[in-house]
Amino acid sequence: MTPRENSAWLSTERVLFLARHDFALVASEPGPVISRVVQPLVLILLMRPLYVAALAKEGVQAGTAQVVTGMLVVFSLLALSLVGTAILTERTWHTWDRVRATPARSAEMLLGKAFPAFTTFALQQSVVICFGVVALGLRVSSPGLVAVAITSWALALLGIGGTLGAVLRSPSELNTAYDVGGVLLSALGGAMVPLASLPRWAQTIAPASPGYWAMSALHSALLGQTAPTLRAAGVLLLIAAATGTLAAWRINRGWPRSRLL
Amino acid sequence: MISEPVLRADGLVKTYGPRRALDDFTLHVAAGEIVGLVGPNGAGKTTFVEIVTGLIRADAGTVTIGEVDAVKSPQKARGLLGVCPQETALYPSITVAGHLRLFAALAGLRRTALRAAIAEIAELMALTDVLGKPTGLLSGGQRKRVQAATALVAERPLLLLDEPTVGADPLTRSALLDVIAARAAAGAAIVYTTHYLPELAELGATIAFARAGRIIARGSQGEVSMDDLFLDEPGAAHDAA
Numbered sequence: 001m002t003p004r005e006n007s008a009w010l011s012t013e014r015v016l017f018l019a020r021h022d023f024a025l026v027a028s029e030p031g032p033v034i035s036r037v038v039q040p041l042v043l044i045l046l047m048r049p050l051y052v053a054a055l056a057k058e059g060v061q062a063g064t065a066q067v068v069t070g071m072l073v074v075f076s077l078l079a080l081s082l083v084g085t086a087i088l089t090e091r092t093w094h095t096w097d098r099v100r101a102t103p104a105r106s107a108e109m110l111l112g113k114a115f116p117a118f119t120t121f122a123l124q125q126s127v128v129i130c131f132g133v134v135a136l137g138l139r140v141s142s143p144g145l146v147a148v149a150i151t152s153w154a155l156a157l158l159g160i161g162g163t164l165g166a167v168l169r170s171p172s173e174l175n176t177a178y179d180v181g182g183v184l185l186s187a188l189g190g191a192m193v194p195l196a197s198l199p200r201w202a203q204t205i206a207p208a209s210p211g212y213w214a215m216s217a218l219h220s221a222l223l224g225q226t227a228p229t230l231r232a233a234g235v236l237l238l239i240a241a242a243t244g245t246l247a248a249w250r251i252n253r254g255w256p257r258s259r260l261l
Numbered sequence: 262m263i264s265e266p267v268l269r270a271d272g273l274v275k276t277y278g279p280r281r282a283l284d285d286f287t288l289h290v291a292a293g294e295i296v297g298l299v300g301p302n303g304a305g306k307t308t309f310v311e312i313v314t315g316l317i318r319a320d321a322g323t324v325t326i327g328e329v330d331a332v333k334s335p336q337k338a339r340g341l342l343g344v345c346p347q348e349t350a351l352y353p354s355i356t357v358a359g360h361l362r363l364f365a366a367l368a369g370l371r372r373t374a375l376r377a378a379i380a381e382i383a384e385l386m387a388l389t390d391v392l393g394k395p396t397g398l399l400s401g402g403q404r405k406r407v408q409a410a411t412a413l414v415a416e417r418p419l420l421l422l423d424e425p426t427v428g429a430d431p432l433t434r435s436a437l438l439d440v441i442a443a444r445a446a447a448g449a450a451i452v453y454t455t456h457y458l459p460e461l462a463e464l465g466a467t468i469a470f471a472r473a474g475r476i477i478a479r480g481s482q483g484e485v486s487m488d489d490l491f492l493d494e495p496g497a498a499h500d501a502a
Contacts, residue, residue: 013366014366014367017363017366017367018363018367021355021359021363024354024355024359025352025354025355028354028355029354093350093351093352093353094346094348094349094350095350095351095352097316097346097350098344098346098350098411099363099367100314100315100316101314101315101316101339101342101344101346102339102364102367102368103336103337103339103340103367103368103369104367105336254316254317
Protein backbone atom coordinates (compact mmCIF):
# COMPACT_ATOMS: atom_id res chain seq x y z
CA MET A 1 0.00 0.00 0.00
CA THR A 2 1.29 3.44 -0.89
CA PRO A 3 0.37 6.64 0.94
CA ARG A 4 -1.12 9.47 -1.06
CA GLU A 5 1.17 12.22 -2.31
CA ASN A 6 2.10 14.66 0.42
CA SER A 7 0.56 17.85 -0.92
CA ALA A 8 -0.64 21.09 0.62
CA TRP A 9 -4.33 20.13 0.50
CA LEU A 10 -3.70 17.47 3.13
CA SER A 11 -2.87 20.00 5.86
CA THR A 12 -6.48 20.57 6.95
CA GLU A 13 -6.89 16.85 7.31
CA ARG A 14 -3.70 16.61 9.35
CA VAL A 15 -4.93 19.35 11.68
CA LEU A 16 -8.18 17.49 12.16
CA PHE A 17 -6.39 14.21 12.88
CA LEU A 18 -4.12 15.96 15.36
CA ALA A 19 -7.08 17.73 16.96
CA ARG A 20 -8.96 14.44 17.30
CA HIS A 21 -5.87 12.91 18.89
CA ASP A 22 -5.49 15.85 21.27
CA PHE A 23 -9.16 15.71 22.22
CA ALA A 24 -8.55 12.10 23.25
CA LEU A 25 -5.59 13.20 25.37
CA VAL A 26 -7.65 15.88 27.14
CA ALA A 27 -10.53 13.47 27.65
CA SER A 28 -8.20 10.95 29.28
CA GLU A 29 -7.43 13.48 32.05
CA PRO A 30 -10.71 15.32 32.73
CA GLY A 31 -9.84 16.34 36.31
CA PRO A 32 -8.44 19.83 35.63
CA VAL A 33 -11.41 20.67 33.39
CA ILE A 34 -13.97 19.49 35.91
CA SER A 35 -12.33 21.35 38.80
CA ARG A 36 -12.09 24.59 36.84
CA VAL A 37 -15.78 24.43 35.99
CA VAL A 38 -16.96 23.57 39.49
CA GLN A 39 -14.69 25.94 41.43
CA PRO A 40 -15.85 29.18 39.81
CA LEU A 41 -19.50 28.22 40.26
CA VAL A 42 -19.01 27.59 43.96
CA LEU A 43 -16.98 30.74 44.49
CA ILE A 44 -19.49 32.87 42.57
CA LEU A 45 -22.26 31.68 44.86
CA LEU A 46 -20.23 32.25 48.00
CA MET A 47 -18.69 35.59 47.08
CA ARG A 48 -21.52 37.30 45.25
CA PRO A 49 -22.93 38.93 48.43
CA LEU A 50 -19.48 40.45 49.09
CA TYR A 51 -19.24 42.02 45.65
CA VAL A 52 -22.84 43.19 45.66
CA ALA A 53 -22.20 44.90 48.98
CA ALA A 54 -18.92 46.38 47.77
CA LEU A 55 -20.55 47.82 44.66
CA ALA A 56 -23.90 48.63 46.27
CA LYS A 57 -23.88 52.16 44.89
CA GLU A 58 -23.78 50.83 41.34
CA GLY A 59 -26.55 48.31 41.85
CA VAL A 60 -26.90 44.54 42.21
CA GLN A 61 -26.08 43.90 38.55
CA ALA A 62 -22.68 45.56 38.95
CA GLY A 63 -21.74 43.26 41.81
CA THR A 64 -23.07 40.21 39.96
CA ALA A 65 -21.21 41.14 36.79
CA GLN A 66 -17.98 41.73 38.73
CA VAL A 67 -18.05 38.36 40.48
CA VAL A 68 -19.01 36.43 37.33
CA THR A 69 -16.47 38.09 35.05
CA GLY A 70 -13.86 38.00 37.79
CA MET A 71 -14.21 34.27 38.26
CA LEU A 72 -14.23 33.82 34.49
CA VAL A 73 -10.82 35.48 34.27
CA VAL A 74 -9.36 33.85 37.39
CA PHE A 75 -10.27 30.35 36.23
CA SER A 76 -9.50 30.96 32.61
CA LEU A 77 -6.04 29.74 33.51
CA LEU A 78 -7.61 26.48 32.38
CA ALA A 79 -6.90 27.37 28.75
CA LEU A 80 -3.41 28.48 29.66
CA SER A 81 -2.63 25.25 31.46
CA LEU A 82 -4.25 22.97 28.88
CA VAL A 83 -1.97 24.14 26.10
CA GLY A 84 1.15 24.83 28.15
CA THR A 85 0.97 21.53 30.02
CA ALA A 86 0.12 19.63 26.85
CA ILE A 87 3.20 20.92 25.04
CA LEU A 88 5.58 20.43 27.96
CA THR A 89 4.19 16.96 28.64
CA GLU A 90 4.78 15.97 25.03
CA ARG A 91 8.34 17.27 25.26
CA THR A 92 8.83 15.15 28.38
CA TRP A 93 7.36 12.07 26.69
CA HIS A 94 9.42 12.82 23.54
CA THR A 95 6.21 12.50 21.55
CA TRP A 96 6.41 16.10 20.31
CA ASP A 97 9.58 15.36 18.35
CA ARG A 98 8.12 12.02 17.31
CA VAL A 99 5.22 13.81 15.63
CA ARG A 100 7.55 16.49 14.26
CA ALA A 101 9.39 13.70 12.46
CA THR A 102 6.23 13.15 10.39
CA PRO A 103 4.97 15.41 7.57
CA ALA A 104 2.99 17.37 10.19
CA ARG A 105 4.08 21.01 10.37
CA SER A 106 4.68 22.69 13.73
CA ALA A 107 1.80 25.08 13.02
CA GLU A 108 -0.51 22.11 12.38
CA MET A 109 0.58 20.53 15.65
CA LEU A 110 -0.14 23.77 17.51
CA LEU A 111 -3.56 24.08 15.88
CA GLY A 112 -4.26 20.49 16.84
CA LYS A 113 -3.48 21.39 20.45
CA ALA A 114 -5.45 24.64 20.23
CA PHE A 115 -8.75 23.08 19.13
CA PRO A 116 -9.47 21.03 22.25
CA ALA A 117 -8.10 23.76 24.50
CA PHE A 118 -10.28 26.41 22.83
CA THR A 119 -13.35 24.17 22.86
CA THR A 120 -12.88 23.25 26.51
CA PHE A 121 -12.29 26.86 27.48
CA ALA A 122 -15.32 28.10 25.56
CA LEU A 123 -17.41 25.43 27.25
CA GLN A 124 -16.16 26.48 30.67
CA GLN A 125 -16.82 30.14 30.08
CA SER A 126 -20.28 29.40 28.65
CA VAL A 127 -21.21 27.26 31.66
CA VAL A 128 -20.15 30.01 34.08
CA ILE A 129 -22.00 32.77 32.20
CA CYS A 130 -25.13 30.65 31.82
CA PHE A 131 -24.96 29.92 35.53
CA GLY A 132 -24.74 33.63 36.19
CA VAL A 133 -27.78 34.27 34.01
CA VAL A 134 -29.93 31.44 35.28
CA ALA A 135 -29.00 31.40 38.97
CA LEU A 136 -28.13 35.02 39.66
CA GLY A 137 -30.07 36.99 37.09
CA LEU A 138 -26.98 38.27 35.29
CA ARG A 139 -28.00 40.45 32.35
CA VAL A 140 -26.32 39.79 29.02
CA SER A 141 -27.11 42.63 26.64
CA SER A 142 -25.29 41.17 23.66
CA PRO A 143 -24.44 37.44 23.46
CA GLY A 144 -22.58 38.18 20.24
CA LEU A 145 -20.23 40.63 21.92
CA VAL A 146 -19.72 38.18 24.80
CA ALA A 147 -18.72 35.55 22.23
CA VAL A 148 -16.23 38.02 20.71
CA ALA A 149 -14.79 38.77 24.15
CA ILE A 150 -14.48 35.08 25.08
CA THR A 151 -12.93 34.17 21.73
CA SER A 152 -10.31 36.91 21.81
CA TRP A 153 -9.43 36.09 25.43
CA ALA A 154 -9.19 32.39 24.58
CA LEU A 155 -6.80 33.09 21.71
CA ALA A 156 -4.61 35.26 23.91
CA LEU A 157 -4.47 32.54 26.55
CA LEU A 158 -3.65 29.89 23.97
CA GLY A 159 -0.77 32.00 22.68
CA ILE A 160 0.58 32.65 26.17
CA GLY A 161 0.15 29.00 27.19
CA GLY A 162 1.83 27.78 24.03
CA THR A 163 4.80 30.06 24.62
CA LEU A 164 5.17 28.89 28.20
CA GLY A 165 5.02 25.23 27.13
CA ALA A 166 7.63 25.82 24.45
CA VAL A 167 10.06 27.87 26.53
CA LEU A 168 9.96 26.43 30.04
CA ARG A 169 11.89 23.33 30.98
CA SER A 170 9.93 21.48 33.63
CA PRO A 171 6.49 21.06 35.23
CA SER A 172 7.85 22.94 38.25
CA GLU A 173 8.78 25.96 36.14
CA LEU A 174 5.40 25.77 34.43
CA ASN A 175 3.51 25.66 37.73
CA THR A 176 5.50 28.65 38.99
CA ALA A 177 4.56 30.52 35.83
CA TYR A 178 0.89 29.65 36.34
CA ASP A 179 0.96 30.72 39.98
CA VAL A 180 2.73 34.01 39.35
CA GLY A 181 0.98 34.53 36.04
CA GLY A 182 -2.35 33.83 37.60
CA VAL A 183 -1.86 36.66 40.06
CA LEU A 184 -0.71 39.04 37.36
CA LEU A 185 -3.47 38.09 34.96
CA SER A 186 -6.34 38.05 37.39
CA ALA A 187 -5.61 40.22 40.41
CA LEU A 188 -3.84 42.97 38.52
CA GLY A 189 -6.57 42.92 35.90
CA GLY A 190 -9.29 43.67 38.43
CA ALA A 191 -10.71 40.16 38.51
CA MET A 192 -10.45 39.57 42.25
CA VAL A 193 -10.90 43.16 43.41
CA PRO A 194 -12.69 45.79 41.32
CA LEU A 195 -10.14 47.92 39.50
CA ALA A 196 -11.33 51.12 41.16
CA SER A 197 -10.56 49.58 44.56
CA LEU A 198 -6.98 48.60 43.74
CA PRO A 199 -4.09 50.78 44.97
CA ARG A 200 -3.23 53.64 42.64
CA TRP A 201 0.03 52.03 41.52
CA ALA A 202 -1.81 48.83 40.62
CA GLN A 203 -4.38 50.77 38.62
CA THR A 204 -1.55 52.44 36.72
CA ILE A 205 0.14 49.25 35.63
CA ALA A 206 -3.04 47.19 35.21
CA PRO A 207 -3.21 47.72 31.42
CA ALA A 208 0.04 45.77 31.14
CA SER A 209 -1.88 42.69 32.24
CA PRO A 210 -3.82 40.73 29.59
CA GLY A 211 -6.38 40.09 32.34
CA TYR A 212 -7.17 43.81 32.41
CA TRP A 213 -8.22 43.69 28.77
CA ALA A 214 -10.17 40.48 29.32
CA MET A 215 -12.12 42.09 32.16
CA SER A 216 -12.66 45.18 30.05
CA ALA A 217 -13.89 43.13 27.08
CA LEU A 218 -16.21 40.97 29.18
CA HIS A 219 -17.64 43.89 31.19
CA SER A 220 -18.29 45.93 28.06
CA ALA A 221 -19.78 42.95 26.27
CA LEU A 222 -22.21 42.25 29.11
CA LEU A 223 -23.31 45.89 28.91
CA GLY A 224 -23.65 45.69 25.13
CA GLN A 225 -20.99 48.36 24.52
CA THR A 226 -19.59 47.56 21.09
CA ALA A 227 -16.67 49.98 20.74
CA PRO A 228 -15.02 49.27 24.12
CA THR A 229 -15.55 45.53 23.59
CA LEU A 230 -13.91 45.57 20.19
CA ARG A 231 -11.06 47.76 21.42
CA ALA A 232 -10.25 45.37 24.26
CA ALA A 233 -10.72 42.36 21.99
CA GLY A 234 -8.31 43.94 19.52
CA VAL A 235 -5.62 44.22 22.19
CA LEU A 236 -6.20 40.59 23.15
CA LEU A 237 -5.89 39.51 19.53
CA LEU A 238 -2.60 41.38 19.24
CA ILE A 239 -1.36 39.54 22.32
CA ALA A 240 -2.55 36.28 20.75
CA ALA A 241 -0.76 37.01 17.49
CA ALA A 242 2.50 37.99 19.17
CA THR A 243 2.63 35.10 21.61
CA GLY A 244 1.36 32.60 19.06
CA THR A 245 4.08 33.62 16.63
CA LEU A 246 6.69 33.34 19.35
CA ALA A 247 5.44 29.89 20.35
CA ALA A 248 5.45 28.65 16.75
CA TRP A 249 8.95 30.04 16.15
CA ARG A 250 10.34 28.45 19.30
CA ILE A 251 8.70 25.12 18.61
CA ASN A 252 9.93 25.10 15.05
CA ARG A 253 13.52 25.40 16.26
CA GLY A 254 13.16 22.26 18.33
CA TRP A 255 14.96 21.54 21.55
CA PRO A 256 18.41 19.99 22.10
CA ARG A 257 18.28 16.83 24.10
CA SER A 258 19.50 18.56 27.26
CA ARG A 259 16.77 21.23 27.40
CA LEU A 260 14.44 19.50 29.86
CA LEU A 261 15.08 19.33 33.58
CA MET B 262 19.50 -5.41 -5.26
CA ILE B 263 21.59 -2.26 -4.71
CA SER B 264 20.85 0.73 -6.90
CA GLU B 265 20.87 4.55 -6.86
CA PRO B 266 21.23 6.23 -3.45
CA VAL B 267 17.93 7.12 -1.82
CA LEU B 268 19.69 8.98 0.97
CA ARG B 269 22.61 11.28 0.27
CA ALA B 270 24.09 13.01 3.30
CA ASP B 271 27.24 14.91 2.41
CA GLY B 272 29.66 16.85 4.59
CA LEU B 273 27.33 17.27 7.56
CA VAL B 274 28.70 19.41 10.37
CA LYS B 275 26.97 20.05 13.69
CA THR B 276 28.53 21.73 16.69
CA TYR B 277 27.20 22.22 20.21
CA GLY B 278 29.40 24.89 21.72
CA PRO B 279 32.97 23.60 21.61
CA ARG B 280 31.89 20.04 20.79
CA ARG B 281 31.65 18.85 17.18
CA ALA B 282 28.90 16.24 17.12
CA LEU B 283 29.24 15.79 13.36
CA ASP B 284 32.44 16.58 11.54
CA ASP B 285 32.13 16.11 7.78
CA PHE B 286 29.70 13.20 8.12
CA THR B 287 28.94 11.61 4.75
CA LEU B 288 26.70 8.62 4.11
CA HIS B 289 24.88 7.35 1.03
CA VAL B 290 22.27 4.59 1.23
CA ALA B 291 20.86 2.87 -1.84
CA ALA B 292 17.38 1.50 -2.40
CA GLY B 293 17.14 -2.00 -1.00
CA GLU B 294 20.26 -1.52 1.15
CA ILE B 295 20.35 -1.92 4.92
CA VAL B 296 23.20 0.08 6.43
CA GLY B 297 24.23 -0.77 9.96
CA LEU B 298 25.38 2.53 11.45
CA VAL B 299 27.64 1.59 14.34
CA GLY B 300 30.17 3.27 16.51
CA PRO B 301 30.98 4.19 20.10
CA ASN B 302 28.66 6.36 22.18
CA GLY B 303 28.93 9.99 21.16
CA ALA B 304 29.99 9.16 17.61
CA GLY B 305 27.15 11.23 16.16
CA LYS B 306 24.75 8.48 15.11
CA THR B 307 21.66 9.94 16.76
CA THR B 308 22.60 13.49 15.77
CA PHE B 309 22.77 12.28 12.17
CA VAL B 310 19.30 10.74 12.44
CA GLU B 311 17.92 13.96 13.95
CA ILE B 312 19.35 16.04 11.11
CA VAL B 313 17.96 13.77 8.40
CA THR B 314 14.61 13.85 10.18
CA GLY B 315 14.72 17.64 10.29
CA LEU B 316 14.49 17.88 14.08
CA ILE B 317 17.73 19.85 14.18
CA ARG B 318 19.59 21.80 11.53
CA ALA B 319 23.11 21.00 10.46
CA ASP B 320 25.61 23.83 10.50
CA ALA B 321 26.89 22.72 7.10
CA GLY B 322 26.36 19.97 4.56
CA THR B 323 23.49 18.66 2.47
CA VAL B 324 20.88 15.95 2.80
CA THR B 325 18.74 14.70 -0.05
CA ILE B 326 16.12 11.99 0.09
CA GLY B 327 15.31 10.85 -3.40
CA GLU B 328 15.06 14.10 -5.33
CA VAL B 329 14.11 16.18 -2.30
CA ASP B 330 16.49 18.54 -0.57
CA ALA B 331 15.75 17.78 3.08
CA VAL B 332 17.24 21.09 4.27
CA LYS B 333 15.19 23.31 1.93
CA SER B 334 12.02 21.18 2.00
CA PRO B 335 12.01 19.41 5.38
CA GLN B 336 8.27 18.81 5.42
CA LYS B 337 8.35 17.19 1.99
CA ALA B 338 11.39 15.13 2.98
CA ARG B 339 9.67 13.83 6.09
CA GLY B 340 6.94 12.50 3.86
CA LEU B 341 9.50 10.11 2.40
CA LEU B 342 10.82 8.62 5.58
CA GLY B 343 9.73 6.50 8.52
CA VAL B 344 11.54 7.13 11.78
CA CYS B 345 11.89 5.01 14.88
CA PRO B 346 13.72 7.24 17.38
CA GLN B 347 16.01 5.98 20.09
CA GLU B 348 13.84 7.08 23.00
CA THR B 349 10.46 5.44 23.39
CA ALA B 350 7.91 8.12 22.57
CA LEU B 351 4.36 6.98 23.25
CA TYR B 352 1.24 8.50 24.80
CA PRO B 353 0.45 6.43 27.92
CA SER B 354 -3.32 6.97 27.75
CA ILE B 355 -3.71 6.37 24.00
CA THR B 356 -4.31 2.83 22.76
CA VAL B 357 -2.03 0.93 20.42
CA ALA B 358 -4.63 1.34 17.68
CA GLY B 359 -4.80 5.06 18.42
CA HIS B 360 -1.05 5.39 17.93
CA LEU B 361 -1.06 3.47 14.68
CA ARG B 362 -4.06 5.45 13.42
CA LEU B 363 -2.36 8.76 14.23
CA PHE B 364 0.93 7.97 12.52
CA ALA B 365 -0.71 6.26 9.55
CA ALA B 366 -2.93 9.31 9.07
CA LEU B 367 -0.01 11.72 9.36
CA ALA B 368 1.77 9.62 6.76
CA GLY B 369 -1.12 10.25 4.39
CA LEU B 370 -3.02 6.97 4.58
CA ARG B 371 -6.81 7.12 4.57
CA ARG B 372 -9.87 4.92 5.00
CA THR B 373 -9.39 1.42 3.61
CA ALA B 374 -5.65 1.78 3.09
CA LEU B 375 -5.24 3.10 6.63
CA ARG B 376 -7.21 0.26 8.18
CA ALA B 377 -5.37 -2.32 6.10
CA ALA B 378 -1.97 -0.88 7.00
CA ILE B 379 -2.80 -0.93 10.69
CA ALA B 380 -4.04 -4.51 10.54
CA GLU B 381 -0.97 -5.64 8.62
CA ILE B 382 1.66 -4.01 10.83
CA ALA B 383 -0.17 -5.10 13.98
CA GLU B 384 -0.03 -8.70 12.80
CA LEU B 385 3.62 -8.46 11.73
CA MET B 386 4.63 -6.95 15.09
CA ALA B 387 2.42 -9.28 17.18
CA LEU B 388 0.27 -6.40 18.42
CA THR B 389 -3.15 -7.55 17.24
CA ASP B 390 -4.22 -8.74 20.68
CA VAL B 391 -3.32 -5.45 22.38
CA LEU B 392 -4.66 -2.95 19.86
CA GLY B 393 -7.26 -1.74 22.35
CA LYS B 394 -4.86 -1.33 25.25
CA PRO B 395 -3.40 2.02 26.32
CA THR B 396 0.35 1.88 25.82
CA GLY B 397 0.89 2.86 29.44
CA LEU B 398 -0.36 -0.61 30.39
CA LEU B 399 1.94 -2.53 28.06
CA SER B 400 5.13 -4.36 28.86
CA GLY B 401 8.48 -2.90 27.82
CA GLY B 402 8.77 -5.23 24.86
CA GLN B 403 5.27 -4.43 23.67
CA ARG B 404 5.98 -0.71 23.90
CA LYS B 405 9.08 -1.21 21.79
CA ARG B 406 7.01 -3.01 19.18
CA VAL B 407 4.44 -0.21 19.13
CA GLN B 408 7.23 2.34 18.74
CA ALA B 409 8.62 0.45 15.76
CA ALA B 410 5.17 -0.18 14.31
CA THR B 411 4.41 3.55 14.19
CA ALA B 412 7.50 4.01 12.03
CA LEU B 413 6.65 1.08 9.76
CA VAL B 414 2.88 1.44 9.39
CA ALA B 415 3.29 3.31 6.09
CA GLU B 416 5.71 2.04 3.44
CA ARG B 417 8.42 4.62 2.88
CA PRO B 418 11.45 4.76 0.57
CA LEU B 419 13.74 5.52 3.55
CA LEU B 420 13.63 4.13 7.07
CA LEU B 421 15.70 5.45 9.97
CA LEU B 422 15.74 3.10 12.93
CA ASP B 423 17.76 4.38 15.87
CA GLU B 424 18.56 1.47 18.21
CA PRO B 425 15.04 0.04 17.89
CA THR B 426 15.77 -3.15 19.84
CA VAL B 427 17.42 -1.72 22.94
CA GLY B 428 15.85 -3.45 25.92
CA ALA B 429 13.63 -5.55 23.66
CA ASP B 430 12.79 -9.20 24.24
CA PRO B 431 13.67 -11.87 21.66
CA LEU B 432 10.13 -11.88 20.24
CA THR B 433 10.25 -8.15 19.62
CA ARG B 434 13.70 -8.33 18.10
CA SER B 435 12.72 -11.20 15.81
CA ALA B 436 9.51 -9.53 14.64
CA LEU B 437 11.26 -6.28 13.92
CA LEU B 438 14.15 -7.80 12.02
CA ASP B 439 11.73 -9.78 9.84
CA VAL B 440 9.82 -6.62 8.94
CA ILE B 441 13.00 -4.69 8.21
CA ALA B 442 14.29 -7.42 5.95
CA ALA B 443 10.98 -7.49 4.09
CA ARG B 444 10.97 -3.73 3.61
CA ALA B 445 14.49 -3.80 2.24
CA ALA B 446 13.55 -6.59 -0.12
CA ALA B 447 10.70 -4.38 -1.31
CA GLY B 448 13.17 -1.59 -2.11
CA ALA B 449 13.36 0.60 0.98
CA ALA B 450 16.69 2.12 1.99
CA ILE B 451 17.28 1.49 5.65
CA VAL B 452 19.65 3.06 8.18
CA TYR B 453 19.80 0.91 11.29
CA THR B 454 21.82 2.08 14.27
CA THR B 455 22.61 -0.50 16.89
CA HIS B 456 25.17 -1.72 19.37
CA TYR B 457 24.07 -5.34 18.81
CA LEU B 458 26.33 -6.39 15.98
CA PRO B 459 24.82 -9.89 15.44
CA GLU B 460 21.63 -8.17 14.30
CA LEU B 461 23.49 -6.68 11.38
CA ALA B 462 24.75 -10.08 10.34
CA GLU B 463 21.22 -11.40 10.51
CA LEU B 464 20.02 -8.56 8.29
CA GLY B 465 22.87 -8.87 5.81
CA ALA B 466 23.59 -5.21 6.41
CA THR B 467 26.55 -3.25 5.13
CA ILE B 468 28.48 -1.36 7.77
CA ALA B 469 29.09 2.33 8.26
CA PHE B 470 31.37 2.88 11.25
CA ALA B 471 31.12 6.29 12.87
CA ARG B 472 33.56 7.86 15.25
CA ALA B 473 34.07 11.46 16.33
CA GLY B 474 31.32 12.70 14.07
CA ARG B 475 32.32 11.11 10.78
CA ILE B 476 32.20 7.82 8.93
CA ILE B 477 35.65 6.28 9.11
CA ALA B 478 34.88 2.88 7.58
CA ARG B 479 32.30 1.75 5.06
CA GLY B 480 31.76 -1.62 3.46
CA SER B 481 30.37 -5.11 3.80
CA GLN B 482 30.70 -6.99 7.06
CA GLY B 483 33.55 -9.03 5.75
CA GLU B 484 35.44 -5.91 4.73
CA VAL B 485 35.06 -3.86 7.92
CA SER B 486 36.87 -5.16 10.98
CA MET B 487 34.80 -3.87 13.82
CA ASP B 488 36.99 -5.25 16.55
CA ASP B 489 39.87 -3.19 15.20
CA LEU B 490 37.70 -0.11 14.81
CA PHE B 491 36.27 -0.22 18.32
CA LEU B 492 39.70 -0.72 19.82
CA ASP B 493 41.60 1.60 17.51
CA GLU B 494 42.71 5.16 18.25
CA PRO B 495 40.32 7.99 17.25
CA GLY B 496 41.19 9.83 14.06
CA ALA B 497 42.68 6.91 12.19
CA ALA B 498 41.00 6.45 8.81
CA HIS B 499 40.15 3.02 7.45
CA ASP B 500 39.31 2.26 3.84
CA ALA B 501 37.33 -0.93 3.91
CA ALA B 502 35.76 -0.72 0.47
